[in-house]
Amino acid sequence: MAEFFNLPMLGQTMEEGTITRWLKAEGDYIRRGDIIAEVMTDKANLEVDATFEGYLRKILVPEGETVPVNAPIAIVSKSPDEDISSLLTSAVETVPQPAEPATEVKQPEPARVPSTEPSVPASEERLFISPRARRLAREKGVPIQALAGKGSGPQGRILERDVEAVWQELVSSRPRVTPLAEKVAAETGVDITAVAGTGVGGRVTKEDVLRATTAPALPTS
Secondary structure: OOEEEEOOOOOOOOOEEEEEEEOOOOOOEEOOOOEEEEEEOOOOEEEEEOOOOEEEEEEOOOOOOEEEOOOEEEEEEOOOOOOOHHHHHHHHHHOOOOOOOOOOOOOOOOOOOOOOOOOOOHHHOOOOEOHHHHHHHHHHOOOHHHHOOOOOOHHHOEOHHHHHHHHHHHHHHOOOEOHHHHHHHHHHOOOHHHOOOOOHHHOEOHHHHHHHHOOOOOOOO
16 A cells, blocks of 8 residues: 655654655665665754665655655555555645745835835845754844855755854854943943943943943034
8 A cells, every 4th residue: 555654753853854865766666674865954964764665656855855754755655556646646735845935916116215224135035944043043142144145054054053153153243241231231222332341351341331321422414
């Protein structure tokens, strides 16, 4: 009887995997334990062993595509000529399809006012990022767009290690501020990045923030 072969969980924290290489072709006879594919996760490149014995009738997920754990990635059967049309129809609804930009109904555009703010490049609007990396970026307060072009995974996929590296860059570039100075700056609305620090190692102190609040305003033209 034909059935789906699902992506197995290859690690306790695995949530999804990217098919990097199929080692078996459609029509091949496979024995239990044969290595049929290689999968890239957030942690490593792993091998997928067959848990069945029969024919690989149809590959549902091509190389380079990412699917969640337990999603169907192939159809297998005991005989090479068994009808699998019903499974193929079901696979269209079951297997996640590659994300495509949503088709929008064009509306009349209002008159545009020239803006001095730089527009965001279209290539940065959507990023190829794993769910674990996205969650880590949210926890550490790393802007998603700051990760553009930083992916080290397959096809430029952004992984957890890429988020960690960008976060370290952001932390090292921030001014050193005492907790009290940060609190005073928040209360008085002072931009802490524009305050020169006079503390140890150039750290911004409360007195530096207070001096910034009392600095004379420059005359405007």
